[in-house]
Amino acid sequence: MRIDRLTAAMRRQGYNQSTLAKEIGITHGAMWQIIEGRTKKTKHLPEIARALGVSIDWLLGREGAAEFPMPSRDADASATPLVLPIADAPMGDGWVMALDPDRAHGRQPWVIATRCDDGWCDEDGFLVVPTRFFLLPDPQPAPTGWRPAEGVIRIIRATSAQLPSVRYMVEVVRLDGEPDETREPDLADDIVEAERRAALMAARLRLPIVWHEEINR
Structure with a gap:
């Protein structure tokens, strides 16, 4: 076993000797012997690789071995998928199998992901930061309906019976002049807060900000 790879994977996943031994x-003594290189072979290698989210071949230092084990949604699939840089992923509302090396402790680094306004999100809507991907075989999760934002971010006056303090709404307006119903508008109590929320939305979506003609700035 390559001890340098073992300890690097432990650091990345937040393990020390005691916590990995428990996992x-x-x-603790057996784990110490493994980390110190005093155990050349260990029957616990599969459990160690699984806990660290890496492949056994990579831990053993085999030439050309992938660091992260390739997930499979189809146990009968025999073809190896083409893994590409995430920058080459298709634009749209489909799903891919994405590699996020920095996922939190104890989780599989491969995750089903789709594009979202913040970059990439998993099936639960949580942000992921993938570096590589491969296309999912059918059947895939249903398309999300996401499309890149187009148009402008508009600040308008608004009222709410449920939220009496609300005075302004920040919304995305499509190129045809209609509100973008796929993106939730934001509410604000005063113009300063409305401008702050609009600026945050503009940074995320890379759209310009406009003020409705009724607003006297």
Whole structure:
């Protein structure tokens, strides 16, 4: 086993000797011997690789081995998918299998993801930061309906019976002049807060800000 790879993966996933030993069900002393290189072979290698989210071949230092194990949604699939840089992923509302090396401790670095306004999101809507991807085989999750934002961000006067303090709404307006109903508008109590929220939305969506003609700035 490549000890340098073992310890690097442990640091990335937030493990120390004690916590990794507990995770895979061995004593601290046994884990110490593995990390110190005193155990050349260990029957616990599969459990260690699984806990660290890496491949066994990579831990063993085999030439050409992928660091992260390739997930499969189809146990009968025999073809190896083409893994590409995430920058080459198709634009649209489809799904891919994405590699996020920095996912939190103990989780599989491969995750089903789709484009969203913040970049990439998983099936639960949480942000992921992938570096590589491959196309999912059918059947895929249903398309999300996401499209790149187009148009402007508009600040308008607004009222709400449920929220009496609301005075302004920040919304995305499409190129045809209609509100973008796929993106939630934001509410604000005063013009300063409305401008702040509009600026945040503009930074995310890369759209210009306009003020409705009724607003006297």
